[in-house]
Amino acid sequence: MADLLEAIEIETTASPTASIIWMHGLGADGHDFVDIVPALGLPARPGVRFVFPHAPMRSVTINGGSVMRAWYDIRDDGGGRREDPAGVRASQKSIEALIQREKERGVPPAAIVLAGFSQGGAMALHAGLRHGERLAGIMALSCSLPLADTLATDAAPANRDVPIFMAHGTHDPMIPMARALRARETLAGLGYRVEWHEYPMPHSVCLEEIRDISAWLGRVLGTAVSTR
Numbered sequence: 001m002a003d004l005l006e007a008i009e010i011e012t013t014a015s016p017t018a019s020i021i022w023m024h025g026l027g028a029d030g031h032d033f034v035d036i037v038p039a040l041g042l043p044a045r046p047g048v049r050f051v052f053p054h055a056p057m058r059s060v061t062i063n064g065g066s067v068m069r070a071w072y073d074i075r076d077d078g079g080g081r082r083e084d085p086a087g088v089r090a091s092q093k094s095i096e097a098l099i100q101r102e103k104e105r106g107v108p109p110a111a112i113v114l115a116g117f118s119q120g121g122a123m124a125l126h127a128g129l130r131h132g133e134r135l136a137g138i139m140a141l142s143c144s145l146p147l148a149d150t151l152a153t154d155a156a157p158a159n160r161d162v163p164i165f166m167a168h169g170t171h172d173p174m175i176p177m178a179r180a181l182r183a184r185e186t187l188a189g190l191g192y193r194v195e196w197h198e199y200p201m202p203h204s205v206c207l208e209e210i211r212d213i214s215a216w217l218g219r220v221l222g223t224a225v226s227t228r
Contacts, residue, residue: 005053013047023120095127115139137220145183169201
């Protein structure tokens with residue numbers, strides 16, 4: 001199993017029965033979404049453990065080779081951004097290790113949500129759809145779908161019907177809406193059920209989106225815990 005990534009953890013109550021593993025975007029760290037926990041206003045029960053891991057430090061080609069926290073390297077190939085497959089798969093193993101730790105702490109996969117923003121959202125999709133046990137849900141914010149051409153063969157049957165929440169800003173200059181829509185179309189074409197949201201915002205998160213995330217989490221975690 002991959003070495004465990006360092007992470008910030010917040011528990012909404014003692015002995016939580018559900019977990020949300022939330023990956024940050026390129027160049028950020030686990031602190032990036034800590035403030036969203038109280039903003040979500042989740043009910044006291046079921047208790048949730050938020051896990052905000054720090055991505056490894058690595059050189060990022062599109063940023064001039066600067067070293068920063070990144071889930072994988074990104075290259076600019078002829079004007080198109082291309083993710084590094086080896087880096088994506090290495091981070092997938094790191095996320096799998098975090099899921100395993102939650103299992104060891106008493107939270108089953110059916111009560112675990114993989115979430116992320118931007119590059120972190122891409123990793124939530126990549127790792128979640130390939131995970132061998134059914135998850136509670138996958139939340140992918142302001143992101144694209146990495147290694148999309150391998151999904152049909154790599155996808156795990158257990159998560160063919162996993163709830164997917166995708167959201168994107170209509171004014172996003174970092175990841176154009178067209179890339180996110182292509183990701184949604186790819187997922188839909190493979191039979192995945194995607195709850196899609198778009199907001200008049202740039203590469204960020206807005207209040208309306210936080211409300212929609214809260215409602216979705218309430219549904220998928222409520223269902224996951226009640227059926228245990």
